[in-house]
Amino acid sequence: MLKKLVLAGTAATLLSGLTIATPIGSYARCGWSYMTNSASDAVPLEWELNRARQLIVDLKPEIQQNARRIAQEKTEVVRLQRELSTTDERLTKAKTDIERLTNDLRDESSVYSYGGVTYTSAQVKSDLGNRFKRFQTRQQTSEKLRQMLAAREASLSAASERMDAMLDAKRQLEVEVENLQARLGALRVAQTSTQLHLDDSALSDTRRLLDDIATRIDVEEETMKVDVEYFGEINLDEPSDENLLDDVTAYMQKLDGGEDQAYVSIQLEEESSNSSL
Template identity: 40%
Template sequence: MVKRVLLIGGGAVALVGVCFGGTAISYFRTSANYVSESVQNAVPIEFQIDRARQMIADLEPQVRRNRHVIAKEEAELEHLGKRIESADARAEKDKENLLRLNADLTSGDDVFRYAGRSYSRDQVKADLANRFKRYKTGESTIESLQRVYDARSRGLEAAREKLDGLIAAQRQLVVEVENLEAQRQMVDAAKTSATYHFDDSKLGRVKELIADLQIRLDTERKMVDAEVYTPGEIPLDEVAPEDVVDQVSEYFGLGKPKSAALVQQ
């Protein structure tokens, strides 16, 4: 069934391509890209950030493998370096022996004595030839080993730089992802602040009640004032005497006030 649907779908696409040419193909490609972009935009940002974190974490096995390769190469290069050093020391010793035999042969003697044994001139000469051949072979081997050592050293240094770059890029990605996470939290906080509404209906009712109480109290106060003062009646209460200032000054021995002195003048 699925195979039949795919065949029908493929045939339909081919038929549209034949009928409408490149325009139809362009429409299909644009639609596919639009759908892909829409699906990607529909994925939550938090999920995408977690996905980025996982992709960064997936780099760790590659880092460990590269570290293992580098460590192994370092060990092999160390072994190769010791091998070259040993070959150099041996070649130096062989060179000393060659020069000794060569010096003996140039002396003109016919019999030579080494380590308690006697050798003829021809024997020493043959031995010198063999030693010289081995020395040149050993010297060539050392040169080859040195070239290998140098090449592998350059490769090792390049691998180290590549690993350092990978680790630095990984750390930078971690920082960038954390920055994205901080920005996401800020955006979420801003959205929460923008969409959060306080229920201030109770507060409004309390304010309205307080205003009503204030009006009632003001009304009652005015009514009390109105009851105290009755228009049309003659006030029977005694008013303050006009010379009260003079009385107070005289009582406390303050002398005549300036106002009284001015009146007398």
């Protein structure tokens, strides 16, 4: 009974631990993902572009290593081609010699002469058998070389295609980096223009000050024009003597009339004062 209780308690503890650990684990994963994304977003785009350029530069050693492998494979292919060519030439000569000996033996002669040396029929047959064995062996070697050459050529062709694809991909990456650099430059220019447009209070104040200065200068210039026109102007017309006498007579009469009126006024004042006495 006690054993069952212990097992039940252990199972309950494990289940509760899993229940608690599950949300904690999800929170931890979510937090780690958020921190990773936030850190990635905090990295400047210029830095990321430089990192992309460096990754492209880092492809160079791998490309050089692949190019070295391709060069070695080409060298091996050339060697196999020469070896196969030599083997085929020997096979052709061996076949010609075997056919000659075979035709000679069909004559059923007792002796045969080759190169100034006489051989018996048995010697010629023995030599023909040895030549035929070597021919068969060399022919098998030629077939193996041909298979090896075909395999090497196929491998070389595939490696060359992969190399071309890698170089094309590298060039495409370089073009994309330059395109992103151009887009980023345009973005930075647009952002700078937007910032200047939003913070133009100093420019506006300066513009208003210049407008006020220009207005005051305009007023001063207009004032100078008025003074010169109406108060400092020289009369360019000649004076006329036709009405001079009339003007003098009218002026003198005006003066005489004023004196008479003043005299009458004085007499009236004197008479008034005497009567009061």
